[in-house]
Amino acid sequence: MLLLKIIxxxxxxxxxxxxxxxxxxxxxxxxxxxxxxxASLHNLVIFGAVFLFxxxxxxxxxxxxxxxxxxxxLDPLFDxxxxxxxxxxxxxxxxxxxxxxxxxxxLSNYNNTVVLGSFLGWVVLFVPIFFFARWGxxxxxxxxxxxxxxxxxIRAMKASKLYNVYQWFQAE
Amino acid sequence: xxxxxxxxxxxxxxxxxxxxxxxxxxVDTAVERAIEAIGTAIVxxxxxxxxxxxxxxxxxxxxxxxxxxxxxxxxxxxxEVAEMVAQVRMLPLLEKKxxxxxxxxxxxxxxxxxxxxxxxxxxxxxxxGAMRQRIDAWAERVPIPEFSLAGLSGTxxxxxIRPESLQTPRVAQGIVGAADSARQAWASQLEAINPRPxxxxxxxxxxxxxxxxxxxxxxxxxxxxxxxxxxxxxxITQTRDALTQLESSVTGGVxxxxxxxxxxxEARAADLASARNLLKIPSLSAPDIAPALFGQAALGxxxxxxxxxxxxxxxxxxxxxxxxxxxxxRIRLSGTTIEFPGRRSLPGFTIxxxxxxxxxxxxxxxxxxxxxEITDLTSSPSVLGRPMRxxxxxxxxxxxxxxxxxxxxxxxxxxxxxxxxxxxxTGVALPSITLPGLGVRIDFGRGVNELTFVRxxxxxxxxxxxxxxxxxxxxxxxxxxxxxxIVWRALSSVRSVDVEVRISGSIDGPSIAVRxxxxxxxxxxxxxxxxxxxxxxxxxxxxxxxxxxxxxxxxARAQVSLAETSVQGLIAQHRQRLDDVRAQLETRVGxxxxxxxxxxxxxxxxxxxxxxxxxxxxR
Numbered sequence: 001m002l003l004l005k006i007i008x009x010x011x012x013x014x015x016x017x018x019x020x021x022x023x024x025x026x027x028x029x030x031x032x033x034x035x036x037x038x039a040s041l042h043n044l045v046i047f048g049a050v051f052l053f054x055x056x057x058x059x060x061x062x063x064x065x066x067x068x069x070x071x072x073x074l075d076p077l078f079d080x081x082x083x084x085x086x087x088x089x090x091x092x093x094x095x096x097x098x099x100x101x102x103x104x105x106x107l108s109n110y111n112n113t114v115v116l117g118s119f120l121g122w123v124v125l126f127v128p129i130f131f132f133a134r135w136g137x138x139x140x141x142x143x144x145x146x147x148x149x150x151x152x153x154i155r156a157m158k159a160s161k162l163y164n165v166y167q168w169f170q171a172e
Numbered sequence: 173x174x175x176x177x178x179x180x181x182x183x184x185x186x187x188x189x190x191x192x193x194x195x196x197x198x199v200d201t202a203v204e205r206a207i208e209a210i211g212t213a214i215v216x217x218x219x220x221x222x223x224x225x226x227x228x229x230x231x232x233x234x235x236x237x238x239x240x241x242x243x244x245x246x247x248x249x250x251x252e253v254a255e256m257v258a259q260v261r262m263l264p265l266l267e268k269k270x271x272x273x274x275x276x277x278x279x280x281x282x283x284x285x286x287x288x289x290x291x292x293x294x295x296x297x298x299x300x301g302a303m304r305q306r307i308d309a310w311a312e313r314v315p316i317p318e319f320s321l322a323g324l325s326g327t328x329x330x331x332x333i334r335p336e337s338l339q340t341p342r343v344a345q346g347i348v349g350a351a352d353s354a355r356q357a358w359a360s361q362l363e364a365i366n367p368r369p370x371x372x373x374x375x376x377x378x379x380x381x382x383x384x385x386x387x388x389x390x391x392x393x394x395x396x397x398x399x400x401x402x403x404x405x406x407x408i409t410q411t412r413d414a415l416t417q418l419e420s421s422v423t424g425g426v427x428x429x430x431x432x433x434x435x436x437x438e439a440r441a442a443d444l445a446s447a448r449n450l451l452k453i454p455s456l457s458a459p460d461i462a463p464a465l466f467g468q469a470a471l472g473x474x475x476x477x478x479x480x481x482x483x484x485x486x487x488x489x490x491x492x493x494x495x496x497x498x499x500x501x502r503i504r505l506s507g508t509t510i511e512f513p514g515r516r517s518l519p520g521f522t523i524x525x526x527x528x529x530x531x532x533x534x535x536x537x538x539x540x541x542x543x544x545e546i547t548d549l550t551s552s553p554s555v556l557g558r559p560m561r562x563x564x565x566x567x568x569x570x571x572x573x574x575x576x577x578x579x580x581x582x583x584x585x586x587x588x589x590x591x592x593x594x595x596x597x598t599g600v601a602l603p604s605i606t607l608p609g610l611g612v613r614i615d616f617g618r619g620v621n622e623l624t625f626v627r628x629x630x631x632x633x634x635x636x637x638x639x640x641x642x643x644x645x646x647x648x649x650x651x652x653x654x655x656x657x658i659v660w661r662a663l664s665s666v667r668s669v670d671v672e673v674r675i676s677g678s679i680d681g682p683s684i685a686v687r688x689x690x691x692x693x694x695x696x697x698x699x700x701x702x703x704x705x706x707x708x709x710x711x712x713x714x715x716x717x718x719x720x721x722x723x724x725x726x727x728a729r730a731q732v733s734l735a736e737t738s739v740q741g742l743i744a745q746h747r748q749r750l751d752d753v754r755a756q757l758e759t760r761v762g763x764x765x766x767x768x769x770x771x772x773x774x775x776x777x778x779x780x781x782x783x784x785x786x787x788x789x790x791r
Contacts, residue, residue: 037504051184054177075505086494086510093494093512101517106268112499114507 030063082113241290254279319464344724462691519552559583611649617642662697
């Protein structure tokens, strides 16, 4: 039931709840869960941010779902980026050494090539994801949603008992 | 629109509190799983724990029922510890570092049986594999002579020595080829220098000036002639320099060839030894017999010693360079995790003092109580700044050895690693060894087993000693016949034996020397009773080898002499002629200068004369 609730909330979010900016920020923050290894300290911080900032929580979940496969696909690239920074950049070694010997920081696993590479990848992609998602949500609400509602199939659906099921996903 | 969703703070706080409480409840299990996973990865076989109790208040961690599987025998535990209490510092955990002040272990047992197999599917360890391969390759290169008495039992068949199996003819043939190539190369270079036309032209010019006067040459002709003479002298000098250079090259080349000719003596000695082996004629000298009998057994132990010395490097790396290891196992790519040890920080893992009380099986020869202490065991010795020390001694013996002492210092603080290990076991059961080539089995019984091993940087020295006065012998596969009976008589009367193995040299390829009282006894007996037979057989072998290598050696020497004399003789001749003609040229210059008025002579001595005969400027 919890899953259904989340899906219902998600559709409601896309359709009407929250501004496109709130939804886009949720997707951009949630993409961190998908792009970077999930069991990392920074994801706990981002999770707190999703809670505390006035962004869409279901959108963050959507961002996670969308970007999880992307993260898997980009892992070799993230590994290369992390290796470049951690292994092949002698000038950065003093900084990494200082961070490695600080309290708490090593718990973030920043010294793993995939974690560092994917985190930096997410930081770089955060703004493009945000703007793209904001544009996407606006376009969906302006162009796709009215058409969907006019489609015979959807109207037939609305008329059928199946619509009752769809109604589960409507905003409260 | 508000930026913060304050009403979510309470659920978030609740969530984090629940997560924290859950972690405290499940930390024991988490630590247990972590120790099992890390231990299994390090050992290469299952490491299991029955229970872990983490007490944050006093920073203690109690491990119960630790079983470490022997990776080579999965149904046996390498070690089993009933209880282990560790005092862990809490603050370094925030830096993801484990600093254990003290560890106390009790109920430690070795070699206990397991209820289920502790084998795991091991991922290949390329580093350890490569290390083992290097050590195995070194072991294959260590020459261990063969000891066989078969050749003394029958007739020596020298026809079995084939010329193609000897290395001297091959080496000699190589020298012949090299000398021939060098001679041809030098001859070509001499031809390229070609001093004859230079000499002939200079000689002709000198002759043409014979009896020349101011009148015949004219006032302008004399300086011109002097200038031409000087140019010719320059040409002569250059040709002579080229010859000197060639001569130097020839001298160096000939020296190399002569060096190679000298090495034929070594090849001949090796051929003689190889022929002796082929025909199973043993050396009767004790220094040759000892490595033949115990070399293989010693080599196996030295290989293990070198492997562990290298492994110490791997797990206790000196220096502060970043260290890489594979990232954690997860569905996503593991990546590489890099550690960055810092000088003013704590190492990733440290045990300050570990005190271990062992109670070994009372029925075994090593049964009794032991006390061991390990101090400053760390993953980053350079960060800790202190060497690791291990000591162990038997506190109470129930059976077996009278004394067991072990001490080791592994100093990996600086790049120049200094390790020293000392082990002394008195009254311990020593191994039984089948002597290669004889088939006789020696059972050392109880005796002394000592090991000392010192590593300083890349060089190692070490000594292994087995000594026993309770030796017994089993005839094993030793055959009959006079020779074998002599050996058996010599061996079976021996009760006291010592075998000493000395290691020295580079850690990547040390040399091994093996000495043994048994070898001395065998040598004495064989020399007493078989000296004449061995000497006769050796004479025949030597004569045959000499016959086969004599001609190739003579050919090599002749070819080197030819290369030396043919080219060097020509060079000497040419140089002599060049010197003669140069002297004549200089004489002519003097004569012509005297024909000129004083003012011209002065100008000639300070100016370069143009081809027209006029002084053209300052030098």
